[in-house]
Amino acid sequence: MADRKLDVTIVGGGMITAVQILPSIYQLQRLGIVGEIKVVALNSAPLKALAGNSMLNKAFPGQSFKSCPDYKKVEPTKNYPELYKEIIKKMKPGNLVFVAMPDQLHYGVVKEALKNNQHVCSVKPLVLNYKEAKEIEEEALAKGLFVGIEYHKRFDDRSLIARRRYENGEFGEFKIGQAHLMEPWYYRHSNFQNWCTVKNSDAFSYVACHYIDLVAFITGLLPVEVSVYGISEKYPNGNDGFLWTDGRVIWNNGACLNVVNGFGYPDEAPGGNTQGIVLHTRGKDSGGIISHSDQFRGVKHSVLVKGSDPDDKYYYETNPDYFQMVYKGGEGYEPVGYGFRSIEANCLAALRVNAAVDLKDKMKVIKRIDEEGVVATPANSYYNELVMEAGRLSITNGGKPVVIEYGDNPGVRFKLDSEYKKYL
Ligand SMILES: NC(=O)c1ccc[n+]([C@@H]2O[C@H](COP(=O)([O-])OP(=O)(O)OC[C@H]3O[C@@H](n4cnc5c(N)ncnc54)[C@H](O)[C@@H]3O)[C@@H](O)[C@H]2O)c1
Incomplete structure (x- = not known):
């Protein structure tokens, strides 16, 4: 069990936050693994919906999150696209930013989290290209920070x-x-x-x-x-x-x-x-x-x-x-399933890194998590970004085959005519 709690800021208050992330983080708070919880959204409308979510309120009586912006004070449709930066800046080092906003915005939030010495858990896909994934991997390792990607099917x-x-x-x-x-x-x-x-x-x-x-x-x-x-x-x-x-x-x-x-x-x-x-x-x-x-x-x-x-x-x-809420004694409901286990594993990985004494030791723990290959990290799942790049290049060009190259400088390119194997 953790000897310190992780404060968690969830950036994005949409569907996946409501059905999987927030209930999991509430459960980890109940278990003493998570401390303070903040949820940041583009505007306050989804935050009001989250706060009033009847399943969440029934499951976690007495638990709540800090709404950023405060849905009780601001217009529901007024947008705060940069607010997450201010909120992350105020976090103490070694806590966790949970990235749960549209795919093309993940990179900016992850970079902001690392800049402010926060661990990261991102919904899939981490980012949309390999170059960014590699940059994140290297920056996080150099600072002794954990980055995980929530590929929950791994925990089924x-x-x-x-x-x-x-x-x-x-x-x-x-x-x-x-x-x-x-x-x-x-x-x-x-x-x-x-x-x-x-x-x-x-x-x-x-x-x-x-x-x-x-x-x-x-x-x-x-x-x-x-x-x-x-x-x-x-x-x-x-x-x-x-x-x-x-x-x-x-x-x-x-x-x-x-x-x-x-x-x-x-x-x-x-x-x-x-x-x-x-x-x-x-x-x-x-x-x-x-x-x-x-x-x-x-x-x-x-x-x-x-x-x-x-x-x-x-x-x-x-x-x-995958993810269900059930009564298992005590107060309220508990989330069960691989959707919860996956988020739990990501938070515990961040705490494993926090438990290491110095940067060298933290880097060792991060490398060990990469090698275990169970929690997805930029180092052990970077092929997903290459597939994403290849898929986008292919789909926007009518389905043309795109080759992924590994080695020192991984990347994608169209398949050459000379590479088609001929059988007759
Ligand atoms: N099975 C899975 O792993 C799974 C399932 C669903 C979604 N996802 C991923 O989760 C992410 C979000 O999906 P969703 O379905 O919750 O989307 P959604 O559209 O319901 O919610 C997006 C949220 O992002 C917030 N947002 C947008 N711009 C912002 C900004 N500048 N600052 C703060 N918040 C901002 C919006 O307010 C909204 O609350 C996507 O990357 C998606 O791919 C993963």
């Missing part, structure tokens, strides 16, 4: 079991596979339509990274080529977004993963989304399979009353493993 026990079996050689070698993660249709109506647009992002960048990271996590392979076909459609507000994507990722052993993503899961359907992975493997003279249904996990609940949220239903196939 089924991923850890598959990883153990793969490492033991029980599956042989990954050859070909498919992953899909289709988010609900109603996401199109949310704040996504303001930022997850053709210019900034796409369904592949937004969700494919989860399974691409997982394949690397389980197999230890590296992605070396990416091509992404995207279908652009209008959001309700008229912005254009790549709302359906099909990606092909080639790995450094020649294996191939096909990844289908989008915002098209029916709002009326019983899960929160549809997602899963099937990897075919081979040994010397036989095939193996890793097949995970990550949406349907055997739970079927029919309820008598339907609420008014877009994801409320009469019939649910609830995922009990």
Whole structure:
């Protein structure tokens, strides 16, 4: 257990903060791992919604966060785009900034946190390109600060079991596979339509990274080529977004993963989304399979009353493993699942670094966490930024294959005509 508490400033007060980050941080506060909690948003509207969130209030009676700006004092729509800088500046060194704002803004917040000697946990993706990820890795290490990326699928026990079996050689070698993660249709109506647009992002960048990271996590392979076909459609507000994507990722052993993503899961359907992975493997003279249904996990609940949220239903196939609030004695509800375990692991990693006596020792702990490869860090998951760069280059060029180069100066480039293997 921690000998000092981490104060946490969450930058971004949107959907992921409400459903996963804030409840996890509240639980860590309840456990004595986290001290003061602040949440900064662009304006006060989402902060008022968070403060009034009935599930959070029921789960964590008596706990609250400091709202920046203060939703009780300012106009809900007045914007404070630079306020996070002031708030981070006031933090004592060695605490934690949790980055939970739109993808293209992560870099600025991470840099501000490091400048002010704060540890960082960022929602995926850390940043949108390798160069920035490398810069963050080096700056954090030099200052003895931990940076983690919240790839929570790594903390799903089924991923850890598959990883153990793969490492033991029980599956042989990954050859070909498919992953899909289709988010609900109603996401199109949310704040996504303001930022997850053709210019900034796409369904592949937004969700494919989860399974691409997982394949690397389980197999230890590296992605070396990416091509992404995207279908652009209008959001309700008229912005254009790549709302359906099909990606092909080639790995450094020649294996191939096909990844289908989008915002098209029916709002009326019983899960929160549809997602899963099937990897075919081979040994010397036989095939193996890793097949995970990550949406349907055997739970079927029919309820008598339907609420008014877009994801409320009469019939649910609830995922009990990602993030649920349950009563386990004591006061209120507790978050359970790999969504909580992942945030807990990131906070504990920051505390491991704080427990080291001097900079040299802190650097050693950071390197050790990198090597363990369980919590995602810039050093052990930088291929995700390369995939992101390659995916964006491909999707904005009609799906052209893009090669990822490693070595001293990793980067991406279009595949050359001479690199296509000819068979006839
Ligand atoms: N499964 C996952 O890992 C997962 C799921 C959902 C979202 N995410 C990631 O989380 C991030 C946020 O997603 P979301 O769904 O919560 O988005 P959202 O649009 O609901 O919320 C974004 C929040 O950022 C805040 N923000 C914007 N500019 C700001 C600024 N200058 N200063 C302070 N706050 C600012 C907004 O006020 C808003 O509260 C994205 O990077 C997304 O990719 C990850």
